[in-house]
Amino acid sequence: MNIKSRIENLRELMKENKMDAYIVPSFDAHQSEYVAEHWKGRRWISGFTGSAGTVVITLEDAGLWTDGRYYIQAERELQGSGIRLFRMVDPGVPSYTQWLNDVLKEGSTVGFDGSVFSVNTVKNMEKEFKGKEIKVSMDKDLLNELWKDRPQIPKGSIFVHEVKYAGKSRTEKLQEVREKMKKQGANYYLLSSLDDIAWLLNIRGNDVVNNPVAIAYVIVGEDICYLFINPSKVPQEVKKELEAEGIQLKGYNEIQNFLQGLTAKDAVIFDANKTNAGLYNSINSGAEKIEFSNITTKLKAIKNEAEIENLRQCQISDGVAMVKFIKWLKSNVGKEEITEISAEEKLEAFRKQDPLFAGVSFDTIAGYKDHAAMMHYKANKENQYALKNEGFFLVDSGGQYFNGTTDITRTIALGKLTEEEKRDFTLVLKGYIALDSVKFLHGATGSNLDVLARQPIWEYGLDYKCGTGHGVGFFLNVHEGPQGFSKVPNNVSLEKGMVITNEPGIYIEGKHGIRTENMMLVIEDEKTEFGDFMKFEAITYCPIDLDGINEEMLTEKEKQWLNNYHKEVYTKLSSYLNEEEKAWLKENTRAL
Numbered sequence: 001m002n003i004k005s006r007i008e009n010l011r012e013l014m015k016e017n018k019m020d021a022y023i024v025p026s027f028d029a030h031q032s033e034y035v036a037e038h039w040k041g042r043r044w045i046s047g048f049t050g051s052a053g054t055v056v057i058t059l060e061d062a063g064l065w066t067d068g069r070y071y072i073q074a075e076r077e078l079q080g081s082g083i084r085l086f087r088m089v090d091p092g093v094p095s096y097t098q099w100l101n102d103v104l105k106e107g108s109t110v111g112f113d114g115s116v117f118s119v120n121t122v123k124n125m126e127k128e129f130k131g132k133e134i135k136v137s138m139d140k141d142l143l144n145e146l147w148k149d150r151p152q153i154p155k156g157s158i159f160v161h162e163v164k165y166a167g168k169s170r171t172e173k174l175q176e177v178r179e180k181m182k183k184q185g186a187n188y189y190l191l192s193s194l195d196d197i198a199w200l201l202n203i204r205g206n207d208v209v210n211n212p213v214a215i216a217y218v219i220v221g222e223d224i225c226y227l228f229i230n231p232s233k234v235p236q237e238v239k240k241e242l243e244a245e246g247i248q249l250k251g252y253n254e255i256q257n258f259l260q261g262l263t264a265k266d267a268v269i270f271d272a273n274k275t276n277a278g279l280y281n282s283i284n285s286g287a288e289k290i291e292f293s294n295i296t297t298k299l300k301a302i303k304n305e306a307e308i309e310n311l312r313q314c315q316i317s318d319g320v321a322m323v324k325f326i327k328w329l330k331s332n333v334g335k336e337e338i339t340e341i342s343a344e345e346k347l348e349a350f351r352k353q354d355p356l357f358a359g360v361s362f363d364t365i366a367g368y369k370d371h372a373a374m375m376h377y378k379a380n381k382e383n384q385y386a387l388k389n390e391g392f393f394l395v396d397s398g399g400q401y402f403n404g405t406t407d408i409t410r411t412i413a414l415g416k417l418t419e420e421e422k423r424d425f426t427l428v429l430k431g432y433i434a435l436d437s438v439k440f441l442h443g444a445t446g447s448n449l450d451v452l453a454r455q456p457i458w459e460y461g462l463d464y465k466c467g468t469g470h471g472v473g474f475f476l477n478v479h480e481g482p483q484g485f486s487k488v489p490n491n492v493s494l495e496k497g498m499v500i501t502n503e504p505g506i507y508i509e510g511k512h513g514i515r516t517e518n519m520m521l522v523i524e525d526e527k528t529e530f531g532d533f534m535k536f537e538a539i540t541y542c543p544i545d546l547d548g549i550n551e552e553m554l555t556e557k558e559k560q561w562l563n564n565y566h567k568e569v570y571t572k573l574s575s576y577l578n579e580e581e582k583a584w585l586k587e588n589t590r591a592l
Helices: 003-016 043-048 068-079 096-103 120-130 142-146 170-183 194-201 236-244 252-260 277-282 297-303 306-334 338-349 369-373 419-436 445-456 555-577 579-588
Strands: 021-024 053-056 061-066 084-085 110-111 133-135 190-191 216-220 225-230 247-250 269-272 288-291 356-361 365-368 392-397 398-400 410-414 469-471 478-486 499-502 507-509 510-517 517-527 531-537
Touching: 003 021, 003 043, 003 053, 003 142, 003 297, 021 236, 043 142, 053 096, 084 277, 084 469, 096 120, 120 133, 142 579, 170 190, 170 194, 170 297, 190 194, 194 225, 194 297, 194 410, 216 252, 225 252, 236 247, 247 252, 247 410, 252 277, 288 510, 297 478, 306 338, 306 398, 306 410, 306 555, 306 579, 338 356, 338 365, 338 392, 365 369, 369 392, 369 419, 369 469, 369 507, 369 510, 392 510, 410 419, 410 510, 419 445, 419 499, 419 507, 419 517, 419 555, 445 478, 478 499, 499 531, 555 579
Parallel strands: 021 110, 061 084, 110 133, 190 269, 225 247, 269 288
Antiparallel strands: 021 053, 053 061, 190 216, 216 225, 356 398, 365 392, 392 410, 469 478, 469 499, 499 517, 507 510, 517 531
């Protein structure tokens, strides 16, 4: 069944259910960014394979809303589908709810599956629709009726993430959570987000590609913690360990009955941005509902000392793999056939040499020349390029290790470059250095500092249509909140122990894509009469390609930063390399 046929069949179902529009988001029942195959309904109905986007189907029209990372990709993948692209970050483009409010008649009905929409999303939608008395119907998953070969919810086994890596026991973490619950007047805490659950209980799984999480819910009570999970996923020894620490196992689908069984004496706290509307509607109407951002999210974001020390070692292992890869690539391009896919496979093979490697942390973005202009490009056998002795090859990749998660981008010069390519590479480097080098007063947020990375790029009338950086989990999701660098305002201050990426870029459709990315640790700088000052420490160790730089564009201060960084890279990695690799690294971290 092609995309057009699927949409027409959906419209027939909409008519049967008296719906004038149907919305299909990218989320699962846990509001995850990356989801298991079972929840990839938006991809199934539209053909668009990016990780973010929302499809809206009316009886006469259809649209996809996605952000700047995916504009080029979406244009290509939606061709012939009858679905229009709405570039949601661009000025003047309506949101999908504004668009529906405009095109639907008064009294229309908008349908969707309430289990994949957050409480707040539904509340905002209802508010938007109120003026035209547009109703929402959230109790039917129409895709489920059409998607005959829909994959099942994953049933992979969970395993324990050892305290020597995690730094804190689940008992300690639960105690911290209970103290915060008590302050908010709650005796139950409903937790839906998979990475928070994995962090809280020191468990990991394999249910979502590249994200070591398990499909489950948790409810923390005053004395007992309930884990709602398919029992076949829990090995006997893990079950014994969890139960010995006051964690009771229940079936995944038993959570609705549990919530319905709460009483007027109970107060349940939950995150309205992370809890799905279907679950919210299951809470007994007599129980008090307390909306509050996930308690675990802030706790998880601030890495403890054991996590930080583990992560430093993890970054060294990852840096060694990157150095071996870049050396191999530069030495062999033009001498043997290397494609985007074979290069990606070679990098993973180098990472696999580390005994603590558990897989990649996201699908590697390996884009040569104009392919790299698609920020989240994914090579396949039909569209991949063979690499040549010219231009840039962008590789954005990362690893999942028991002792940490990595995310790094290097844009590699494979040979002759144009002046424009070198200019743009250098502008990106200048943006990176400006943000990495900043000293800031405690209380500053990522949105306060985002402009620093953009300023050198803006000077040339250029920009990138995405954020500048994101938090990173610890052997968890590569994208982790609540901190981030973005033009979009946020009120999350950057705290000591937070990890965040710094990844400005320039993307010129049809030409090239350039990005330089390191992970940084928020650390203290000094305390003065004016307050506590903070700074960043780059904890990714890998040379930045000197062949891509127009040295004349760098200030003496920027050159000094690069020389200092490269000196540290050599110091951290050289002892793990053979003599030939060490000599290569010495040359590629030479001082400007």
